[in-house]
Amino acid sequence: MKILIVVFSALVFLGCSSLPRGAQEVFDTRNEAANFLRLGDGFFSQGQMDSAIQFYTEALRANQRVDFVEGTILARSSLGRAFLRAGRMQDAQRELNDAYFDATLLQEPAILGVTRNNLGELYYTMGNKPLALEFFTTALESQEREDNLTPILYHNLGILAFDERQFDQAQNLFTEALRLNRRQGNATEIGANLYMLAQIELRQQNIAAAYDLAQQALEADQRAENSPGIGDDLELLGFLSRRMNRYPQAFNYFRRALGVATQLDNLELTRNALGNLVELSQLMNDDELAARYRELLFRLPN
Amino acid sequence: MKFKIKYADQIVGLFVILSFVAFGMVVILLGINQRWFAKNYTFHTVFESSASLSPGTSIFMRGFQIGKIDRVKLNEHNLVDVDFHIFDTYYPKVREFSLLELSVSPIGLGTQLLFHPGRGADLLEEGSFIYTSDSPQGRRIIELELADIPPKDDTITRLLSNVNPLLENVNRTLTGVNRTITEINTALSGESSGPLGDIVFDIRDTTAQVPETMTMVNTLIFDAQGRLGDLLDQVQNILGESDTTMGHIAGITGNLLETTESLRDPTGLVPRLLDPQGSLDTLLNDDNQLFDSIMAMMAELEESVTTVGRIISSVNSEVPRLVSILNETKVAIELTQDVLEGVRNNPLIRGGIPERETQDTQYNSIRVRSFE
Structure with missing residues (x-):
């Protein structure tokens, strides 16, 4: 009986062994970089580009530290997109071009496609639509699956x-x-x-x-909790409601859009929502409310 | 991190089988412990009464349980038939002339059914009759010393055997006390030659020396009275000199008073030395406005310093707690790391843990925010 107990205990302890295995590949730094990227994505989706840039930079440094080329390209791409969203075009162009250059050396179709798409978006934002079309088309054509x-x-x-x-x-x-x-x-x-x-x-x-x-x-953006998309949707719904002369409904949408815009620090959306709220307040004969929103509109930086 | 167990069904099945096996083994162990599988040897006897006898009553031999009563039954001769069994391990003790004795404690400490092995050469067959010690045959066996009966050792005997040494000790103590009192009486009557007698003699000698000592004390007091007169004359001289010194000190105090008055005068020496049109002048000639302001500032400063002191004290008192929390956190993190490493290295789920997290980049669809 004692022998049986000993054998069973030995099996249990062997099953729970905490001994490190012999030939083990270390992923600590790459996992750290993945964590930084994930955190950066969170800030990116919330419109907090400064924080997103910080985390993407950390991810880039971690990947470079262990010479993980694939991760470096992806981190650089995310960093470039954050610069693009923040309006720092030169920085965005530098990072996205570097990512594309590395991707052409790596010759990994999926990663190459991502960098091409990013450059297409960069050139679209800069107003160079023919070049954007070229990058988008090449990326789509070179997709293997x-x-x-x-x-x-x-x-x-x-x-x-x-x-x-x-x-x-x-x-x-x-x-x-x-x-x-x-x-x-x-x-x-x-x-x-x-x-x-x-x-x-x-x-x-x-x-x-x-x-x-x-x-x-x-509805789709709310399901995904995609804050920038929700702000855009509310703005469009407000505009459409106004076109349909549904002023209280439009007012409601723009007020909600204003709430999202202020949380995202989106100046353009804030200004547009406030302008519409001023006009809609006047249309609904509420001068006091109109004055209040006008005052907020004047306080916005140019 | 997603955990996934490989061969989950097989592992669950294995544990179910193991649990059944374990249950079976527990049952078997319990059975062994309860002697379910052991051989018992049954015998038969007759008692006058069934008092203190019931099925399950244990049979002891020299403190060891060697068997149990199985059945108690009143027969047609108004005697009590008792069937009992002896465990297989003690069966070799059941020899010819063995006896059973129902031992009843005289002070109500219960009864015991005792087995006394016989000194015969042959083992008794299973089912044999064994006599009780109070039966005529049993008494005959005891008289002939054919059974191995140990000396009685009940509680009362043990208690009585402890009383005698106690009484001897008390007697010895009383004798010692009596001897001490006799010695004291002898010493006080002056007839003792021991240490106590010596002490009594010493006290008598000391008392005899007291009058002589008193005479010496009187002489010393008379001598001290003569010297005290001289000492009083010397103290008188010192007091005269002190009066002179006090006169000098009064002069110095007067000078100091004058100096202080000068310092107190706003038009005096200090303002003249420190620019009469300067800030000090303002301070002294603005109906205490600036002074009050400075005093208010000083009060605030004092309050601030007190507050800062309190904060520092509070922080200081919190430092050990913070250090403790940090240390606990560190320990917790280390433990968590150990646990995670253990989980990661567990061969049962090793394949299920992704060792490398995937990295992905941001890409979103463009939206055109213009309304025409």
Whole structure:
């Protein structure tokens, strides 16, 4: 009996051994970098670009410390996008170009696609739409298989078509992106697709359809807790409600958009929401409220 | 971190089987402990009464339990038939001329059923009859010393055996006390030659020397009275000199008073030396406004210093607690690391833990925020 107990105990203790294994690959620094990236993404989605830049920089340094090229490219890409969102174009261009250069050396198709898309977005933001189109198209064509980037590339190509007022083509591209995103369950991107589809309906003066799509976009963004998207959706819904002469409803949407904008430190959205709130207060004959929002509007920095 | 156990079904099955095996083993161990699988040898006897006898009553031999009563039954001759068994390990003790004795404590400490092994050469067959010690055959066996009966050693005997030494000690103590009192009486009557007698003799000698000592004391007092007169004359001289010194000190005090008055006068020496149009002049000639302000500032400063002191004291008192918390946190983190390392190295779930976290980059769809 004693022998049985000893054997059973030995099995249990061996099962719970805390002895380090012999040939072990260490991932501490790479895991640390992954943590930094995840934290940076959190700040990025909340619109806190300064904090996001700090964490992306730490991730970049950690990856460089162990010469993890793949991680370095990804961290640099995130850093470049944060610079882009913060309006620091030179920094964004430097980081995204470096990432692209490293990716061309690495020759990893998925990573190369990401860096091409980022450069496309950079050049689009800088107003160089032909170069943006080239990067988006190359990225899409060089895709070996469908991944998370595929619907984004469709969407971004749709944006370029939208800007050229090729609404049918843009609608097709956004719809395709929406289909892929729904299949992949990318709630945040679904909101963006629906938002742009609503914009197309608005351009074609289909206000009711646009309102319906904007509401769907808001629901998707709220499900994903995508704060920047929620702010955009509320602003669009406010605008559409105003177009439909539903002033109290529009007022409500802009007030909510103002709340989101102030939390995200989004000056442009704050200014637009306050301007609309002033006008809507006047339209609803509430001069006191209009004066209050006007005072807030004047306090905003230029 | 996502934990995933490989072969979960097999592991659960293994543990279920192990639990059944463990349960079976526990049952077997309990059975062994309860002698379910042991051999018992049954015998038979007859008692006059069944008082203190019941099935399950233990049978002892020299303090060891060697068997139990199985059945108690009144027979047609108004005697009590008793069937009992002896454990297999003690069966070799059950020899010819063995006896059973129902031992009853005279002071109500209970009863015991005792087995006395016989001194015969042969073992008794199972089912044999064994006589009791109070039966005629049993008494005959005892008389012939054919059974091995140990001397009685009950509680009362033990208590009585302890009383005698106690009484001897008391007697010895009383004798010693009596001897001491006799010695004291002898010493006081002056007939003792021991140490106590010596002490009594010394006291008598000392008393005889007292009158002579008193005479010496009187002489010393008379001598001291003569010297005290001289000492009083010397003290008188010292007091005269002290009066002179006090006169000098009064002069110095007067000078100091004059100096202080000069310092107190705002138009006196200090303002003249320290610029009569300067801040000190203002301080002294503004109806105490500046002075009050300075005093208020000083009060605030004092209060602030007190507060700072209190804060520092509070922080100081908290430092050990903070250090303790930091230390506990450190220990907790180290423990957590150990646990995680143990979990990570556990071969049962090793494959289920992702050792390397994936890195991904940000990419979002563009939105055009313009309203036409």
